[in-house]
Amino acid sequence: MHSATPEATQEAGEQAELELLAERRARHRAERVRNRRPSSGGARRFMALGCASAILSVSAFGAVAAASAEDETRLAAARDSSAESTANRDVISAPVSIAKRPTVTSGLSTAAVPFTGGAQVTVAGEQLDQVGQVVVGGVAAPIVTATSDQLTFQVPAVADTALGDVAVAFTDAAGTPVAVATPGTATVAGAAAPASLAAQLTEIEQAEVHAPGPSLTLTYTSSPAIDAQVGYVLTHWNSYNTAAYTVLSGVDCANFASQSLVARGWAMEAGWYYDRETGAMSPSWSSSTAMRDWLYSRPDLATPLDDSQRGSVKVGDIAQFDWDGSGDRDHTAVVTRVERSDNGIAVWVGGHTKDADYWNVDEALASGGGSVTYFSLE
Structure with missing residues (x-):
């Protein structure tokens, strides 16, 4: 028998190692189940899941972050809109003008008249051509003339036993009492409304509730x-x-x-x-x-x-x-x-x-x- 030389022995070992490696590779491709390594496979799965979780976490955090930024933008816009709406409700750029109504601004031209009537009495004011009726002591008095700033009526007669003071009242065509604002009294009829809506409503309420009633007095005297x-x-x-x-x-x-x-x-x-x-x-x-x-x-x-x-x-x-x-x-x-x-x-x-x-x-x-x-x- 011939003894193998060191070189031959080394070459044979290398060849055997190559064949074994080739066999393992062929079996790895054909027999995947039997080729798994429990210890190394679990580690790989854990690492894969960890990476996936990390990826999902990063994605979710990005989505949440994006949503939070979008919500914050919406909230800011809502706050701005609310502030603008409040401002619009509280401040009116152009004052609203309340339509003028007839108003008597003077006393009677004659304070005393004979009970026989027929005397003509004049008052001054605003929008007096809108006065529909004058009532003296509960009796309608004919309107002689009426312009925007002056009205003259004829005093009705009364019984000779009905001497003394009687009230003089004015109403418009709709029967609404006409405000009387003689010197020393006040009326808001026909005033221009302020810019604040609250102030406007307050003024309108005062005009309706506190408008002065009939305050003129005529005295019937004996002739x-x-x-x-x-x-x-x-x-x-x-x-x-x-x-x-x-x-x-x-x-x-x-x-x-x-x-x-x-x-x-x-x-x-x-x-x-x-x-x-x-x-x-x-x-x-x-x-x-x-x-x-x-x-x-x-x-x-x-x-x-x-x-x-x-x-x-x-x-x-x-x-x-x-x-x-x-x-x-x-x-x-x-x-x-x-x-x-x-x-x-x-x-x-x-x-x-x-x-x-x-x-x-x-x-x-x-x-x-x-x-x-x-x-x-x-």
């Missing part, structure tokens, strides 16, 4: 001249004053009415007179038609009215009747009472021939027919 005239009628309607005047039997109505005007203070003149010494009298003194014509010629003393103008009739005025519709005047009397109610205006007269102290005009027309006209005396 000495009219008192004397009506007093004469009520004294002598059934007790003729024969000591001073002639009685015209059956046609004494105009004669008696003329006597009452003298008691009122009227002075006789060439066109209207009575001569006590001789008993002579002008036609205008004793004839209803002639009296009408004379009063037509004296607009400084009297203003003619028809029955549709009964609202202007007052105590002491002259009433004349045309019983037959001929156009002449058949009867003359003196107005002794005027009453206004929801049913309308009632007028009473006193006089001679139809001797009466209070004869209702409507009853007179119903019984005698015809028509009635008036002279409103100054």
Whole structure:
């Protein structure tokens, strides 16, 4: 036998090692299950899971971080929007103007008037052409003229027993009370609204709740001249004053009415007179038609009215009747009472021939027919 040389032995070992390595590789590829190494496989799995967890953690943290940043942006935007909304609610860039309503800013031009009515009273203010009604002592007073800054109304008559102070109230076309702001009082009607909404609401509430009510007062007084005239009628309607005047039997109505005007203070003149010494009298003194014509010629003393103008009739005025519709005047009397109610205006007269102290005009027309006209005396 030949002994192997060292070189041959080394070469053979190397070859065997190569073959074994080739075998292991072939088996590793074909027999994966049997080729696993429990100790090294567990370590590799642990490391793989750890890496995956780390990757997921990093990804999740990135997502959470991104979400947090986005939410913070949204919250900041919401805070800005809320602040802007609050600012818009609290501050109005342009003040809102409250529409002006009628307001009386002065006292009455006349503080006292005769109970007979007819006097005209004026007030000043703003938007007064929007006033729909004036009420004096609970009675509607006709509006004579009305402009934006001035209104004039006619005082209604009252009974001679209703003297004293009465309230004067104003309402607009809708019936809403008109504010009265005379010197010394205040009103917010028509004021410009401030910028703050809260202040606007407060001002509107005050305007609605605290707007001044009627504060103007008119005093009805007795008229000495009219008192004397009506007093004469009520004294002598059934007790003729024969000591001073002639009685015209059956046609004494105009004669008696003329006597009452003298008691009122009227002075006789060439066109209207009575001569006590001789008993002579002008036609205008004793004839209803002639009296009408004379009063037509004296607009400084009297203003003619028809029955549709009964609202202007007052105590002491002259009433004349045309019983037959001929156009002449058949009867003359003196107005002794005027009453206004929801049913309308009632007028009473006193006089001679139809001797009466209070004869209702409507009853007179119903019984005698015809028509009635008036002279409103100054």
